[in-house]
Amino acid sequence: MSQVWKRRVRKGIFYRKSLILFLITASLPGLIVGASVYGFAVGQMEEHLGKLHQRQIMQRTRNIDDQLQYLELGLAHWAFDHQFGPGLRQLDFVYYFQQTWDIGKTLVVLQGSHPLIKDAELYVERESDQPVLFRPGYYELNDEAAISSYKSRLADPRTVYWDVRNGQLMLVHKVPGDSTAPFGALLLTVKREKLLNLMRTLTPYHEGFTMLLDSEGHVLLSDSPETETNERLRDAVAAREDKTGTFVFEDDGVAYSVSYGTMQRVQTEWTFVSAAPLTEIVSPVVVTSRILINVSMLGLLAALGLSWFASNRIYSPVARLIKLFSPEKAGDEEALRLNEFQYLERRWTHITRESRQLQERLNRQLPYLRTGFLQQLLQGHLYGYSEEELRERLQRYGWHVEGHRFCMLHIQLTGYGSVSDRFSGDESLVSFTAANIMEELARERFGQFGVIPFYNLSIGLLVAMPDEPDNGGRLHALAEELTLAVNRILRMQLTVTIGKPAAMVKDVPALFAEMVRASGFRIFGDQNQLIDLVSGERQPGGEKAKYPFALEQEIVQSLRMGRYQEAGRAVRAFLEEMLSHRGTEYDVKQGMLQLLAGIRHMILEAGLESEAMTEGEDWFEQLLRMREPGKMVRWIETHVIASYARAAEARAKAQQKRMVERTIEYMHAHYMRDISLEACADLAGTTPYTLSKLFKQTTGVNFIDYLTDIRIGKAKALLRESDKKITDIAEEVGYQPGYFNRIFKKHVGVPPGKFREMA
CATH class of the missing domain: 3.30.70.270 (Reverse transcriptase/Diguanylate cyclase domain)
Known part of the structure; x- marks a missing residue:
């Protein structure tokens, strides 16, 4: 298109009349304007950008500061709560399950109180037991590395402070909050990506980077990898006397508009730094200004001899309109066939039609x-x-x-x-x-x-x-x-x-x-x-749902006795009882949560590992999200009861195996005495029938056959390795001499004497 119009305008009458006056009137003003833009506009733009950058940063920094201050005040409020008082150190968390559960709920509430909070933890050191960690569930810490990490935070002389480890920003407040000898700490871990997103708002453009520094100049958080440019920028900020300000920083041919300031945190001071690329913004103005000066200087030479062509001045707006309306590609025939105004008319009609189409698309997306x-x-x-x-x-x-x-x-x-x-x-x-x-x-x-x-x-x-x-x-x-x-x-x-x-x-x-x-x-x-909610009107409801304690005890007892189908039926009866009063969703959910808490308490008392049963899932949160009664019952049957059944069955098999192993150890140690199945069953704490059945399932042979194999094996060893009389050997392995000869021949095939001769 551009080549076509070059040929067209050189031959056009309208262009020839306008060309000379354009050169005269445009060259000199263009030279002045270009020099002015180059000399003054760039500096003013830098100053304006710096002020704009500083205002935006201060406004957005106040937002970040407010949110961090909210975390500090909120954590201080919870640190003085009676739940985290002195009695927490001697509390038996397993026995007092309700208080343990309340602490977990409190941490869940604290964790959800602000979008910046990633994790809420409570670390408690006890006088004689292992340290305890709520996150938000209850854990006894056994990992020495983790215990050392929490102890180092507790040993810090500050009561409340910010801590950075492994790239994680954490707010720590010792508990009890009013104690001079704290024994625990509340810890809030900040979501790194969330805080980075807030920090990215400090740059008014998509390029650039921001940093958050501690009082010693170390990087707490940055939205870009560590480079030499970042280090030099930190040094430049540290060298400035003012705590807040803006300046231009140049590095590797790139200029940045840098704004920095301080942010007061508990017992420390943070510095925020925001750098926006200034060179990319100013360079188009600089290049345009230089081009304008060069073109104007060349045009000035021609304009001096052609000033009498002033009548051609009206072509300047026409040329600009042609440039504005010219598409990237245009047909040669159309450009050569039409004069400038006909071409502009065609382009105007086309652009108007496209504008209407775009408006229609916008209306559809609205x-x-x-x-x-x-x-x-x-x-x-x-x-x-x-x-x-x-x-x-x-x-x-x-x-x-x-x-x-x-x-x-x-x-x-x-x-x-x-x-x-x-x-x-x-x-x-x-x-x-x-x-x-x-x-x-x-x-x-x-x-x-x-x-x-x-x-x-x-x-x-x-x-x-x-x-x-x-x-x-x-x-x-x-x-x-x-x-x-x-x-x-x-x-x-x-x-x-x-x-x-x-x-x-x-x-x-x-x-x-x-x-x-x-x-x-x-x-x-x-x-x-x-x-x-306007008039307080609602459809008639029932009385407040009463909690069926008897059914809860029936469910727990059925689980303890291994009657899992009865437990499932009792759960359905439990929910039907709650729904029979036509209680609210809130009341019924509270009842189901209390039932789940009772089952969890029974699991803890039974010594089963609840963390392995839940597979890391929060049962209470899952139950709380359900809004239909039938779904609640199915979930308890398929998740809670089934998980407990699998864990109880696994533990029962392990106990049975240990019972048989202890019986075998006893048989090896006392084979020379009169050993009976009844005596071994009494020692194992079970019935002879049960022990005989378990013994057969575990070893593959009967009790008496296994004992006979032990005695015959010992008799063979004595016959081969000693000169004792056969009658003495019989008594030593627990047999009468006459019976020993018969049983030995039955199992070995030859009498004891013949066996000694063959050995």
Whole structure:
């Protein structure tokens, strides 16, 4: 295209009239502008970029500082909690299982209290026993390397401090928090990737790098590998007198805009450093300025003799338009056939058509963008936005929010177990189908709404409505119609929660979270339910579920006796008893969790290794996520009872093997005496029948045959190796002389005397 237009414009009348005046008027101003840009714009851009970089870093650093300070304050609060008081050092964690379980729950809550927390641990040193570690489950530490690591942290003179080991950033607070002689520590491990993602926000561009340094200048965290550039940059920051500032750093021909500052942490001070590449930003301006100066100087020579062609000045905007509208490839025939204005008209029409097509594509993608934004809003991921920014985003997606209030519905589908085969076990498919039904019904009643499927059998609905008295009635009508549609089409039930209206967009996440919590107080069963947080209305429920202690004892006793089928039936009866009171989901889950705790306590008392049984999984967390009664029973049968049965069977086989081995040892040690099956059974603590059966299964021979083999073997050795009388040998191996001759001949084939002669 460019070559075609070069040939076209050289011959064009319009171009010839404009060329000379363009050279005269453009060369000299271009030379001045290029020199000005080269001399002043670059420096101003560097200064402006530095200030912009510094402002962004300070704002985002405050966010990081606030989150780290939240971790420090939160950990200090828990360190002074009575759960971690002086009595923890002498506590028998196995006997007092409830307190042990409460500590584990507390650590789970602490671990989930902030997205930066990776692990929450409690290390306790005891006076006479092994140290204990909660993570969040209970462990007795036997690994000397791990014990040494925790002891070194406890030996640190500081009560609360940040520690970095093996690339992991950890916050340590000794417990009890008010004690001068602490015996344990609460430890929070920070998610490295999460903190790195926060640090990456310190660079305003995709390139560059950030570092977090301790008070001695060592790297705590960096989003780039360690290089010589990083080391030189750290030295440059350490050499500066001010604790906060910005400067330009050059290394290997690359210039960086560097901003740094300090961050006060407990008993220490951290330094953050952010470097953004300045050379890449400024280089286009520098190159353009130099080109402009060179072109202007050449044009100035021609412009001096051709100034009378000033009439050609109007071609400059035409040329610029041609350059702007020219595609990368164009047909030679079209370019040669048309003059400049005809060509511009054709290109304008083409670009306008493409713009309309792009707008149509954007309109088709807008619903998906709006759904993603609303999902982030309801889940609280946009807490950093102001009210004005959130309203602007909603208006950008086509919502009119002025004079409107925001109403919400939360829908939880139940009864999935009975229809899972229809959907190939895919919960997300069920959620997607229900969301489509809700969208069709909501479109008939509301002008501005958004349906958000969470793909875990729950759906959210956000509606923007004018502040009118009948808004609640419209939501109730939608809930009733949606319930009927889902019952008919999906053959499932709904629990619909109507939330309180919100006047501000920032209040929506908190109110939605309140709705999700309220849905946990539904009647735990497969039935349609409605919870209205505005009026307090909900469908009639039953009395508070009573805990069936007798059935719990029956389950535990059946497991102890090895009657696993009876235990499974008792679990089903336990859940039916809980559901018979039509209690809430919260009540029933609490009861099932208490039953699981009772079974875990029995497992610990039985001496079985619960960690091996659970295969590292958190049983309580798995049970807590279940929302259907039938699924709970099946899970307890297939995971808890079956795991206990396998562990108990393995231990029983080991005990039986040890019983037979002890009996054999006794037979070898006392074969010369009168040994009977009954006497050995008494010594083993079992019945003669049981011992005889186990002996046969383990050794492959009967008890009496095994004893006879031992005695005959000893008699053979004495006949070969000694000169004792045969009668003495018979008594020495536990036989009467007459019986010894018969039994020896029966097993060896010859009498004892003949055997001695043959030997």
